[in-house]
Amino acid sequence: MKDTWFANENYTTLEIIEYASISNHKVKRSVKITDINLIDDFISRIGKINPQGEMYISFSDSAEEIALLFHSEDAVQRIEIIQGRFKTPSTSFNIRNEIEQELYRDIVALLNKR
Numbered sequence: 001m002k003d004t005w006f007a008n009e010n011y012t013t014l015e016i017i018e019y020a021s022i023s024n025h026k027v028k029r030s031v032k033i034t035d036i037n038l039i040d041d042f043i044s045r046i047g048k049i050n051p052q053g054e055m056y057i058s059f060s061d062s063a064e065e066i067a068l069l070f071h072s073e074d075a076v077q078r079i080e081i082i083q084g085r086f087k088t089p090s091t092s093f094n095i096r097n098e099i100e101q102e103l104y105r106d107i108v109a110l111l112n113k114r
Contacts, residue, residue, distance in 0.1 A: 005046050005089055006070070006077055013071040014039045018111055022082060023061035029111045039070070045103050046079065046086070053092025059083055066107060081107070 014033040020026040033039060059082055066081040080087040084104050087093060094100065 008072040011070040015069040022065040053088035
């Protein structure tokens with residue numbers, strides 16, 4: 001079982017992609033971020049979220065899905081947000097908490113700017 005959010009370092013690009021739904025991967029909106037300070041801020045904030053998760057949740061096919069794709073020289077690290085909740089590396093979810101909610105609001109705000 002993975003115990004960290006990020007397997008690599010030195011991410012240079014972050015793509016945020018909002019899909020039509022969890023079952024329909026037609027892209028609704030997307031944004032590409034190359035500001036290293038902003039990318040590092042997101043990495044730091046995500047790193048504060050428990051990577052083990054506390055529960056499993058089932059979602060309907062119409063649930064919202066946002067993907068965060070962190071690009072480094074060697075790899076892409078994908079983090080999924082489903083219905084406003086971060087899917088942990090252990091494939092479960094945490095009980096709602098302020099860190100995740102604030103981070104989710106900031107991600108949606110970036111999508112809304114595009």
